[in-house]
Structures are given as structure tokens and as C-alpha cells.
Amino acid sequence: MQWRAGFASSRAFVVDLGRNRSLPVPFGLPADERHSVSGCVVALPLQDCGGIMSGLVAETWWRRTLYLTGGALLAAAAYLLYELLAIRKEQQLDSKDAIILHQFTRPKNGVPSLSPFCLKMETYLRMVDLPYQNYFDGSLSPQSTMPWIEYNHECVSGTEFIIDFLEEKLGVSLNKKLSGPELAVARAITKMVEEHLYWAIVYCQWVENVEQTEKMLEVPGPLSDVLKWTLCQLNGGLVKREMFCQGIGRFSRDEIYTLMERDMRTLATLLGDKKYLMGSKVSSVDAAVFGHLAQAMWTLPGSRPEQLIKGELINLAMYCERIRRKFWPEWFVDVDDFCSDGESDSSEGTPTNLMDCSLFSLTDALADSAGSSPTHTHSPDSDRSGRSLSDSDIEVDGSDSEQQGKG
Structure with missing residues (x-):
């Protein structure tokens, strides 16, 4: 039969003893003297028991509050990710001979994007006058970047690489006249x-x-x-x-x-x-x-x-x-x-x-x-x-x- 018990001391800590476990040094025992216990309960005198037990209760309450708060934040974050990653079912995503631009959702103040790189990429597509379709699903590229594009089922991320890709595939360039x-x-x-x-x-x-x-x-x-x-x-x-x-x-x-x-x-x-x-x-x-x-x-x-x-x-x-x-x-x-x-x-x-x-x-x-x-x-x-x-x-x-x- 194995006993397991919790112990409190004037130092306000809890020790969890299992079978054939040694008493730890913080109990005041010399470092070279360890006493093994098996199937028994070991108790030590407590001083100011009321204060210690209230401290233990307070610690349990604090941990419970921390867990609940953390859980609420995680739930909110999970819901946010769900909203951001939810694909709009009415959209038919087909990148065959079409540029699909993945980027963050538009803000409320009328500016196209709060991301400098998303705004850069969409402005570039307008500068070279390439038809494209926005996709605000919030999903990152395989390299965990935003924005990124799909074209003929090829995924390209990184604005510099996207521009190189479009120049190579579609023959467009804004820099032909530059020395x-x-x-x-x-x-x-x-x-x-x-x-x-x-x-x-x-x-x-x-x-x-x-x-x-x-x-x-x-x-x-x-x-x-x-x-x-x-x-x-x-x-x-x-x-x-x-x-x-x-x-x-x-x-x-x-x-x-x-x-x-x-x-x-x-x-x-x-x-x-x-x-x-x-x-x-x-x-x-x-x-x-x-x-x-x-x-x-x-x-x-x-x-x-x-x-x-x-x-x-x-x-x-x-x-x-x-x-x-x-x-x-x-x-x-x-x-x-x-x-x-x-x-x-x-x-x-x-x-x-x-x-x-x-x-x-x-x-x-x-x-x-x-x-x-x-x-x-x-x-x-x-x-x-x-x-x-x-x-x-x-x-x-x-x-x-x-x-x-x-x-």
C-alpha cells in the first residue's frame, strides 16, 4: 500500500511525498541525512497554523483565479483565430490563371490595410494593372508570412519574391526603364x-x-x-x-x-x-x-x-x-x-x-x-x-x- 500526503510548515510550502521518497533538505534536515518513508504519514510541528493555512488557501484561490483568467484569454484568442481563419464559403478559390492575394481584413477607417506590406503588394498589382482577387481568410503562407499569392496553384510569399515571380510568369515590370x-x-x-x-x-x-x-x-x-x-x-x-x-x-x-x-x-x-x-x-x-x-x-x-x-x-x-x-x-x-x-x-x-x-x-x-x-x-x-x-x-x-x- 502506498501513502501520499501533503505537508505544511512555517515556511509555507507543500511537499508531495510518494513511496520510498526522501525528505527534502528544506525541512531542516542535514544535506547528508535523508530519511526514507514508505506507507506512512509524516507530520512536522506547525507554527502560526492559522496564518499558514490561510496562506495555503489563498494560494489555491490565486492559482484558480489565474487558471480561469488564462482560460478565458485562451478562449478569446481561439475564437479570434477561428474568425480570422474561417474561409468564406461563398468564395470559390481557384487560382487557375488568376492571382489570389491573401491579406489581412480591411480596417474600418477606409484605409485598405494596416499592414505596410499588404498595402505595398496590392498597390503594386494595381500599378502593373494585373487583375487579382483578394482573399481575407487570415491564413498565413507556408512560410508563416503575410501577404502571399496563389497563381496556377503555386504559392509565393514575400513581396520581393512575389514581384520577381510575376515578372517572370507574366512579363510585367515597373523597372524596365531604370538604369x-x-x-x-x-x-x-x-x-x-x-x-x-x-x-x-x-x-x-x-x-x-x-x-x-x-x-x-x-x-x-x-x-x-x-x-x-x-x-x-x-x-x-x-x-x-x-x-x-x-x-x-x-x-x-x-x-x-x-x-x-x-x-x-x-x-x-x-x-x-x-x-x-x-x-x-x-x-x-x-x-x-x-x-x-x-x-x-x-x-x-x-x-x-x-x-x-x-x-x-x-x-x-x-x-x-x-x-x-x-x-x-x-x-x-x-x-x-x-x-x-x-x-x-x-x-x-x-x-x-x-x-x-x-x-x-x-x-x-x-x-x-x-x-x-x-x-x-x-x-x-x-x-x-x-x-x-x-x-x-x-x-x-x-x-x-x-x-x-x-x-
Whole structure:
């Protein structure tokens, strides 16, 4: 017969003894003297029994509370994952001769995406005028990345590899007219934005401005508020850990903003008074830069990035507005978006008709908009210096012709 008993002492700990187990050192026995017990109950004198037992009861209650809280959080996280990973049954996913773009669900404030890389990829597809279909199932690629595409049942992840894949398979390119040195500069700018400025942007989104980001999230269901809060907390912790591993997270908040400001001023200097970063025509670097600057422009109200881009670095704001008008004809913003007062409420987004899951073609969208009058009156036609923000020429570098349309 085997006895098992719990023991309490003045040191407020519990020992679980099994058969032929030795009394541990914390009982006060010398380290070289161990007494084996078998099938018996060993008791030690207790001092202040009331306080000790209440402590044990309190510890049990604390553990029970901790388990319940953890279970509730896990249940909320599981429900959130279910909502994010649930495939919309009305969609028929077939990537035969069609580009399927997997990305995060659109936010509520009218911006196409809170992810700089998702916005980059979708903007690039519009720049090269390739028809595509969005798929907001929330599932990550086999490499655990987002966004990613499927084409003819091939999966490609990583925006750089996706662009290479599309250029090889479909013969499209935004960089055909760039020289070797220009291609090198474009790549250097892309890496500065994606490997350095990116971390400051997500730090503002998920750490500094997490309350505003939470308001923008679109999470259906009766527990949407709890799920959004849980998602923001989990994502904020993940961002801080990844930033620490990357290196920029080892610096203080002010130092992170200093690095971010230097990157943005560098972009403003490189852009100057040019239409796009590499000249009068768009290139792939513009998709990457726009994907990141658009976050500062429209998703970070009152933050330091927004104050910079709408204040001293107004040419970057003009640049973002130029690309938005040209390649996102259905995405409308208000004229107040060019003024940073730090008091805007991101939860009250301008109504938009952003493409959800149907097949999208920029050429078709422009043809539709050309036959109808604009439905908005607030977007400015010029900036403070009088230079036009509207561009009518849309170039697809896969051909030698230029298409005309409203942006």
C-alpha cells in the first residue's frame, strides 16, 4: 500500500511525498541525512497554523483565479483565430490563371490595410494593372508570412519574391526603364524602408497608438471588443519582442523616433520635387514606400510620423496623395487629412467602396469612373505651393502606350 500526503510548515510550502521518497533538505534536515518513508504519514510541528493555512488557501484561490483568467484569454484568442481563419464559403478559390492575394481584413477607417506590406503588394498589382482577387481568410503562407499569392496553384510569399515571380510568369515590370545605378538606388531605398522605417511604423501602431489601432480593427462577433483588445495586446507584445531581436527595440522611445525621423527626412530629400522617387514614372520602390508612408498619413492620428508628413515633409504627403488618386480611385479621403491637429478620431472613417473579394482590374475601375461624375468634393486639387496633386497618365511598363484616366 502506498501513502501520499501533503505537508505544511512555517515556511509555507507543500511537499508531495510518494513511496520510498526522501525528505527534502528544506525541512531542516542535514544535506547528508535523508530519511526514507514508505506507507506512512509524516507530520512536522506547525507554527502560526492559522496564518499558514490561510496562506495555503489563498494560494489555491490565486492559482484558480489565474487558471480561469488564462482560460478565458485562451478562449478569446481561439475564437479570434477561428474568425480570422474561417474561409468564406461563398468564395470559390481557384487560382487557375488568376492571382489570389491573401491579406489581412480591411480596417474600418477606409484605409485598405494596416499592414505596410499588404498595402505595398496590392498597390503594386494595381500599378502593373494585373487583375487579382483578394482573399481575407487570415491564413498565413507556408512560410508563416503575410501577404502571399496563389497563381496556377503555386504559392509565393514575400513581396520581393512575389514581384520577381510575376515578372517572370507574366512579363510585367515597373523597372524596365531604370538604369543599373537607378536600380541600385531603388533597392537601397526599399531596404531602408522595409528593414528600418517599418519597425518605427509598427511601433507607433501597436505600442504607442494601440488604442487608435484597436478602434480601426474590423472584428465581427459578439465578443468583438474583447477580441480586438486581446489581439492588440498579443500583437503589441510580439512587436516589442521582434523589435528587440532586430535591434531597434533596444533603444528608448525618443531614440526610435529619432531614427524614424531621419528615415523620413531622407525620403523627402530623395523625392524632392519629383513626381515619383525615380522620376516621372512609377517603379516598384514607390509601392513599397507608399505602403509604409500611407500608415503615417492615414492610420496614426496625432503621432510624430503624421505630424512630420503633414507638416515639414509635405512633399511626402503630396506623394502619398498622388499615388492614392492614381491607383486607388475608389479610396476617398477628406481634405482635413492634410492637417494634423492630433485630435482626429480614426474610428470615424470616410465611407469608401474599397474592393472586397471580387476580381479587380484597375483599367475597368478607371473606365467606370470616367463615365460618372465624382462623388466627393473634399479632396484637394493642389497643395499649399500650388502644385497639382492629380495625375492623369497611367503607365503600365509592360507596354509602350500610356492609358488616360482619372486617378
